[in-house]
Amino acid sequence: MKFAHLADTHLGYRQYGLFEREKDFYEVFDKVIDKIIEEKVDFVVHSGDLFETARPSPMALLTFQKGLLKLKGAGIPMYAIAGNHDVVMRKGSIPPHVIFKKMGLKVISTINPTYIHGDIFIAGLPYYPASHGKALKSKLAELSEKATHHEKSILVLHQGIDQYFNLNYELELGEIPDNFDYYALGHIHKYVNDTYGKGRLVYPGSGEIWKTSELPDYKKNGKGFVVVDFDGTKPIVKRVTVDIPREFIERNLNYNNLETDIAAIKDTIKGFDKKPILKLTIKDVESDTSRVYEIIKEELGDLSLMIRPTFIMAGEEIEPIDVESKKLGxxxxxxxxxxxxxxxxxxxxxxxxxxxxxxxxxxxxxxxxxxxxxxxYSNVVEDVEFKTEEVKKPQPPEEKEDVQVTFSKEVSE
Structure with missing residues (x-):
């Protein structure tokens, strides 16, 4: 028995307000579905942020429907939870996933948190914000107890864990039950494959580059999903990558060598099928930055989808920012x-x-x-005793002599 695990597809995300980028996310999702079918898995787990918003666009819904029907045609069911982008934090609200239940999507929710697939126990919860930490831990304890009755089990969550997401997390690693065989995590867009308890804890990462801070991990691990083999005593995880539609190019340019540096970028992007996004840092700028930007735009504007420049003036020293060690934002x-x-x-x-x-x-x-x-505070009002007999009636103000104020009309020139 083997399954595919993916997360953070963010269908409908129009990065930088560009429809081209929205279409890139759809294209990647289509590629992922095709590769999953090629892998001949028994089922799929999606651990949150299927869509960019809880109210997806028609195109986002149609793209997912197309992928789901492809999987259904191949006899591959999908189990999915709602992530923080999918969920609406309101009582009685439902995620967009429920639209597809009749098409075979198995929605893991607080109402229906568990499924059985063959001999595998699948349990999970939608995203819980940090302010709901007590409820989340209580639910996890319940699922942990149920998992003890099954030989093989999967826990599906969309949460940030302190060890991997040290800026603003919802769970500490030790607060997660340790008796599951596989932890199918989402929310963190980088690839993580670690041991935990008796099994593996995996974040497959996002399908596309959702923000530029993901570029270091993308260069190291690519974008894609994982395939998990559950036949042995321990799960075996295989990384499967997909080609993203367009590249993000990071370059450092020097103001005094601008022409040569721009020529090198042109050579790099010459063979690309789609226009890339350029993230450029221009150092030692000695003149008006607007003029420098005009030069870059004139030379590279038609060859790129977007240019995101950062200018460093001559003599200005910029200390590198380590986002992993400094709390910013x-x-x-x-x-x-x-x-x-x-x-x-x-x-x-x-x-x-x-x-x-x-x-x-x-x-x-x-x-x-x-x-x-x-x-x-629900009990505070109930605990207050209003003793009206002790409340004194307001007394009329003391009578005072009328004071007449006379204004003299004087105009000084």
Whole structure:
């Protein structure tokens, strides 16, 4: 028995507002589905962020439907959970996945968190924000207990774990049950394949480059999915990569050698089928940056889909930023500003609200505020005793002599 594990396909993502980039994500997904069928797996696990939003575009829905029907035609079912992009943080809401249940998609949810495929127990949960940590750990304990009754088991989650995602995580590694044979994780876009408990813990990474910080991992591990062989005593994980439609090119250019550096980029991208995205750092700039940008745009604009330049002026020293060791960004600013409050739950609530409000998810924001209030303050009002007999009636103000104010009309020139 073997299965494919993928995650973070983000169908419908229009990176940089470009429809070409949205189509790239669809193209990669089609390639992944075809490769999965070639691998002759028994089933597929998708561990979250199938779509970019909880309200996918018609094209995103049609692309997934096409892939799902291909799998169905090959006799390969898919099990999927909702990630933080798929889920709507509101009571009674449902992820877009449910549209495809009648087409054979097995939706793993809080209502139906477990399935049996042959002799394999498949359990999972949709994304839980950090502010819902207690509920998540309680649910995980329940699934862990159920897994003890099965010889082989898979846990499907879409969560950031501290050991692999040290900026803003929802779980510490030790908080995950250790009695599953395979941990099918999503949420982190880099490839992770590690041992945990008695099995393997794997993040297959995203299918496409969702942001430029993924480039180092892409150069090392590529983009794609994994195939897991469950026939032996321990799962065997094989990495399967797919070619992304267009390349991201990172280059350092020197202002004093601009012509030669631009010529080298032209040689690099000459044979590409699709226009690449250029991430350029121009150093030792001695004149107006707008003029430098115009030169780059004139030379490379027609050969690239987008140019993302960073300018470093002459004499300016830029300290390299190690994002793995330095806490940067809005989440960390929120953490720092609330350090003195002494309540980690307030901090996680604030971070969750930041992510929701930045995407105009007003209903979801109101919902997690309501949930937090219900969990922490629902009993406060009930405990208050209103003793109306002790309330003194307001007394009329003391009578005072009328004061007449006379304004003299004086105009000074």
């Amino acid at each position: 809005p989440e960390q600013l929120i953490e720092k500003s609330l350090e003195g409050y002494g309540n980690s739950e307030v901090t996680t609530l604030a971070i969750d609200l930041y992510h929701l409000l930045s995407k105009d998810k007003l209903d979801e924001s109101q919902e997690i505020i309501n949930q937090y209030f219900d969990a922490h």
